[in-house]
Amino acid sequence: MAKINHNNYLDVVDNVWTSAKEKGIMHINSEEQTFNGTKFRIKGRDLINFGTCGYLGLEMHPDLVAGSIELTKKFGTQLSMSRAYIRPSYIQELEELMSQIFDGNKVICYTSTSNAHISVIATIIKPDDLIILDQQVHFSVQFPSKNTKLQGTEVKMVRHSNYEMLEEMIRENYNKYKRIWYMADGVYSMHGDLPDTIILKRLLGKYPKLHLYFDDAHGMGWAGKNGAGYIYDRLGVNERIVIISTLAKGFGCVGGTAIFADPEMYRRTDIFGGPLSYSHPLSPANVGAAIASAKIHLSDDIYTYQSELKELMDYMNLRLKEKNLTNISSPDSPIYFIGSGLNKVTRNFVHRILQEGIYVNTATFPVVPNDKSGLRFTLTRHNTKADIDLLTDVLAYHLPKAIEEEGDSVERVYKEFGFHFQQDNNDFKLESKNNSNLIVEEYATIHAINAADWDLMFKDRGNISHSGMQCMEEIFSNNEKPEENWSFHYIIVRDSKGKIVLATFFTGAIYKDDMLAQENVSKQIEEVRKTDPYYLCSKTLAMGSLFCEGDFVYLDVEHTEWRNATNRLFEFVAKVKKEIDATAVVLRDFEAEHPLNSLLKDEGYVQMKMPNSNIVSHPKWNSKEELLALLDSKNNVRNINRYVFRYEHLFNVTIKKTLTNLEAEKHYQLFLNVKKVNLAFNFFSFPVKIAKIISKYSDWEFMEFRLKDSEELIACVWSFLGKDHICHLILGLNYDYNESHHLYKQIMYRMVKRGNDLEKSKIYLGLTADYEKQKYGAKSVALLGYIKVDDMYNLDLLSSLSG
Known part of the structure; x- marks a missing residue:
């Protein structure tokens, strides 16, 4: 019951990168017939290469x-042939x-660095070890670690x-594990930053298990004696x-290497080592190039190339x-990141930059936060x-x-990356683009908004009518727990004549990430929350709220100023986010053809799948037979006859407009039963007073x-009644x-029946449990959400937990 089609990490990557591909800045096909490392030929033009990782240019040596x-x-x-049977002489030489x-x-040589990680991690890591991943360690390390x-x-x-966080985690777990592994990059591939090897040496000395x-x-x-690399030059290798x-990359060919000082680690990995034994060895062509590069690394030539x-x-x-x-990169690495x-x-x-004849890379979410994407380039000989x-x-000309x-x-972007924009040095005149005569109205409560205006836009969109919002504001204010107190933020954008172009509302609340x-991920996290209730939680500014369903945006797309109105919306969101100190923004629920979809992507929001909305819109039916005749599936008809109508006579179902305090408490406990088992949609419980408050409003x-x-209450449904719809919330x-x-099946039928009895044109059956609701002919409407986060850590941590 209540299953959700979860948003998949690959779906997010696919969405972002597909958009970049459509813009012609990623997944570009080159056309050169020969390559000397200096230029790519793209769409008939030669572009200077600032994008490859052959730092010493040895691939053309x-x-x-x-x-x-x-x-x-x-x-x-x-x-x-597997090297478990034969290791050819040329690989021995390499x-x-x-x-x-x-x-x-x-040293063991592999067909790729990724295969090296899969092989080594699977071999040397034991069940009584702890792995601590740096947030930005390469995916090729994270993947086998999850396994x-x-x-x-x-x-x-x-x-x-x-x-500091690393040492705290080492201390907290020191007596629980035999060994603690910190896994990190020697040079981080996106920002070109470097680990602090001085601190790591100190930690090694202080914690023998590390x-x-x-x-x-x-x-x-490009770094170190014999070109052995940045980390080997500063830390070397030993048993730990x-x-x-x-x-x-800098070595000039293809393949990966694992370097061991511990003879037992080497022996075990060499004997089997996963893909080392069950996949092909390096090809002779690759090994021939690698042997030549190794000889260069062992000669004085390497220092000439490093110096150049x-x-x-x-x-x-x-x-x-x-x-x-x-530029936020380390001056000591050949990787550069220009924040935009x-x-x-x-x-x-x-x-x-591509149009200027220079090839560079694009760096966007999810490898960097939404608002901190940029241009990445590399430097080679x-x-x-x-x-x-x-x-x-x-770069200096085109960035502003x-x-x-x-x-x-420009000033905001420079400040975001820790720089001050010097206009005189760039010969660039800043111009304001806000030439619109739109009037922006901002409110902190629905009571300040004209009820007729609001209901004209939202009265038939779930429970967000003027009265519905009054109820919501009362529920989520003046509560003891911080997660039960929400701030409300309304925006109405009008033209110069007072006509409404756009309207919506947001809530500020603590969300579970x-x-x-x-x-299974939420189950792990909820265990931690037993002692740390706000673990992996973020202050979030969200369109709509977690206590409503419907279309939250009124937008007059026929109005000539609708795009300018959406710009005012984005400005409003940025301002409110800062005011309430939110670290995440969520906008929802948009159907696939919504006009804001493309604009939200442009604003740096990342698209994700939300739970479907399920809506029944049957014509009026007067008997069970008429209802069943409306259904397309014979299996659904059989299911309803077998599990619903067969048991219908066992139930007494009553409708109430108000509840006593005791009844409200019983209703709340039944709600908690569902809330506790439904981790597929994991949020903080609503305030205990919620049923009592709802009971005060006539449209519930x-x-x-x-x-x-029997007098025992065994189930309940709370429903909002609109003029032409009922929303079972x-x-x-x-x-x-x-x-x-x-x-549950009986409840579902009664929800559909209640909407039919009231002759509502739409019956909102809520999110989740799509299959059960579709049995009654509910249309599952796919909805999209958009997210923007300041800090990737919580999302990266969630990803690490999903192994």
């Missing part, structure tokens, strides 16, 4: 090309050379590079440090500073100082123009269920009678 060709000629294109790069420590849960390993997450596991793929080649690196890249990095850092660009803010600004910005001059000039063109503020998560009614010859039941009397 003649020794690597020759080595690849030579080994292919000697051994063919592949050895289709691993011995890699061992020399890492001062004699043992260790199947053997009983616990996996936790700390905020990105938050070492072990470090690093993905240093982006540090290999494992490094996974790469043969790709370092000179370019220093020059890039100087130019970015001179241009006062929003909203997704629509980033798309505009990146498109402009293929680039020149002239390329850098051109890129930085173009992209921001202003999309209706955002796992509200739409999988049930209560349906009560008892067995005949709250359901409560005693589960002791559900299987024996098919109580």
Whole structure:
């Protein structure tokens, strides 16, 4: 019962990246027939390459090309055989050379860094270990870490590079586990920032159970002795440090590496190591290139190449500073991130740079927060100082123009990323685009709004009529618990003649971040909330509220100013969010064709699936036979006859307009029964007084269920009555009678029957339990929501719990 089609992480990624693809800034096809590392050919134009991760440019080195060709000629294109049976001589040679790069420590080579993580983590992590993931550690580390849960390993997450939080988590769990693993990146691939190795050394010395596991793929080649990488240069490896690196990126070819100082870890991984044994080894072509690169790394040439890249990095850092660009990356890595803010600004910005003949990357949600997307680029030895001059000039020219063109503020964006915009240095004149004569009215209570105006727009949209909002405000105010007190925020946008163009309302409340998560995730979190009730909760500004169903936005799309009105709406949301100190914004419930959908995406909101709304709109029926005749499915007819009509005579069903205090308490307890078992839609319980308050309002009614010859209340339904609709909003039941009397099915039928008896044109059956409601011909309306968060940590943590 009450199952929800959960929003999937891949759905979010698909939505965001599909939009970027449609804008021509991601999933771009290149057209060059040969490639020397300096340029891509895209749509007939040559674009300077600032997007690849071959930092030392070795992929075009003649020794690597020759080595690849030579080994292919000697051994063919592949050895289709597990290395558990045969490890060919050329892989032995490569691993011995890699061992020399890492001062004699043992090295295993893989077809990819991702395969290396899958292999090593599955082998070295034990059930009595604890894994602590850095929030931004690469997905290739997070994925196999989640899989260790199947053997009983616990996996936790700390905020990105938050070492105080890391140490606190180590202390709290120190006596519970044999080993504690902190897993992080050596160079973070999106922002190019670096871990604090000094602090990590201190923690290693202080906590003997602490072990470090690093993905240093982006540090290999350009950093350290023999190009062994950023982490190896600063920490090395020992029995408590494992490094996974790469043969790709700065190394110049393809493949992954695992570096061990612990002989037993090496032995166990080498013997089996998952994909190391059940998948193909590196091809001769890849190994030939890798051997040549390893020899370069063991020669003095590596230091020449490192020095050349370092000179370019220093020059890039100087130019970015001179241009006062929003670069938030470490000056010590060749990865750069220029913050631009909203997704629509980033798309505009990146498109402009591409049009200037320069290829760069796009960085958007979910890898960065909604309002902190940006342009990412990398620096390689293929680039020149002239390329850098051109890129930085173009970035400085187009960033403010992209921001202003999309209706955002340059000063706001710069402040968001910790910079001050220096207008004189950019020869850019800021212009206001708000030339509209619209009048924006803001209210904190429905009592300040004309009832006739409001009801003209919302009287037949669930329980959000003027009276319905009065009831809601009374329920969610003056309560003891903070989660039961909501702030209300209304906006009405009129034209100069007073005609309403747009209207809606928002509530500010504490939300559970796992509200739409999988049930098993919410179960884990609710265990923590027994002692920490606000764990993984966020102050949220939400369109509508959790106590209503319906279309929350009135928008006159025929009005010439409707787009300007939506801009005023976005400004209102930003202002209120700041006023109430919310960290998340949710807008809901929009059907697929709603005109705001595309605008919300442009504003940086990420689309997600919401629970469906279920609405019955049958013509009037006068008998059970007439109802069944309206249904399309014979199975549904049989189901209703068998489980509903067969038991109907057992129930007494009464309708009440008001409740005594004692009755209201009984109703509330039945509601709690449903609330406690329904973690598929997880929110804080409503205030105890809710039924008493509803009982004061004439447009609500209560349906009560008892067995005949019994006074025990076993189920209830609270319904809002509109002029042309009935909205069944709250359901409560005693589960002791559900299987024996098919109580829930009986309730569903009575809800449909009540709407029919009152001759309502629409019967809102509420969210969830779509299948049961569709048996009565309810139309399940797919709804979309949009979310924007300041901080990705809670979402990332939820993702880590869903393994």
